[in-house]
Amino acid sequence: MLKVILIGTGNISKFLFDVFISDPSVEMVQVVGRNEKALEHFSASTPVSNNFENLKEADVCIIAVNDNAIEEVSHRLNIKKGILVHTAGSISIEVLPKHLRRGVLYPLQTLSGIVPEKRREIPICVEAIQQEDYEVLHQLARCISDRVERIDSEQRKQLHLAAVFANNFSNHMYFLASEICKDHEVPFDLLRPLIRESCNKIMNFSPYEVQTGPARRGDVNILEEHLNMLNNKKLKEVYTTLSESIQETYGKKL
Template identity: 40%
Template sequence: MQIVIIGSGNVAYHLAKAFVYKGIPIAQIFGRNEESLNKISEELQLSYSIKDLKDADLYIICVSDNSVEDVSKLITKKDCLVAHTSGSLPKEILKGEYRKSSLYPLQTFSKSKNLNYGKIPFFIEAENENDENILFELASKVSENVMKGSYEKRKYIHLTAVFACNFVNHLFARAKEISDSQEIPFEYFLPLIDETVQKIHEIEPKSAQTGPAVRNDVRVLQLHEQLLKDESLEIYKTMNHSIKKMYEL
């Protein structure tokens, strides 16, 4: 099966890397950013182009959500399967006379961070059972966790991921701002962060909650509010309100 990956960002890079590591041939990496494509090509020994899209059986679109529809129009072949990797878009966003599908890897990707691809969940959806089987077999060569997931289910998977990953990382960034302002090395907080994440492998998140809000420690809450301002203060109040409401304090 001839496979073309469209994109040059984090998802395209890691998907290409995962395929190469498992011996899955890639006919081409296609995209607009020649510098990024060249780096991927040199590392993974793949053919790339910014102009001519190769003929393929499967095209995997790994671009930003805002670009998926426009990029999908570049594929003019009719007898092929096209999959996007978005968690928040339906397969119908793809505009062409080909067979439409989605191949969503549930992970946060950065080019500089190595990943264990075998642990990344993949959610697949296609217009027919045969195409679902094609994607299932392909993803299963990379990952131990491959599931079928309709768009309705995938929307909630993506929403959960935003809470569990994007929001949490933003809180890390805000925490680092506070520690930096007091010249406290952020590295000192890494054991706490690691333990917090590791704990929910064994305990339900709701049961693992600690801190002044769950104890309704008014003195500490007021003290902290006096130390904060602007966005960080609003985040602090909002988070504590949510914690109190969850535990009905």
């Protein structure tokens, strides 16, 4: 049985806690965080504390705090044994104290509102300095998901960057589309079947194969018409930049 400590009380910590507390191969020995109110989520079934220097012994201590606090928090912890792990996509394993056994356990997913039956599909990216530590973290990651990948810090940073394009930027495009609809009293709901179908295609084909639209076709008249319809300078820049990128990808020019 793996003994685990969680440092932090946010979404990732709650997600991992809810997974581990129900797994017979994991023993949650402690949750540590600054926010006493947030600690109430964990206190019914696990010892909690706001003292970062007084930790119980565990096989794995997982830091699940804001990215910019990982290095500071990691150097405050008094760890005598076990592996110290963070969960961030864009932070190197090297920020963790070098005298400790170190690792990374990065869930590549937006965890707020994740439905339990989808949990096993979440890619878990694992990194460790020592092979024996990787094997421990791989075992722990398999408690979360069926998809565990060995990814080093540089690969993980690039994967996180790609995720920003695929998820955060695409969602912002949906927002901009909703604003255009709102400004012209058109229901955004009419776009949902199109969005759903596009997402479904990506699950089975490469993004390169499924690209459509006037920029892909090289339809200069429609591109110019759309630009004339946009009164917002920023939207014009976004539309132009994306259209140029699509045309460059497929060997066409505006």
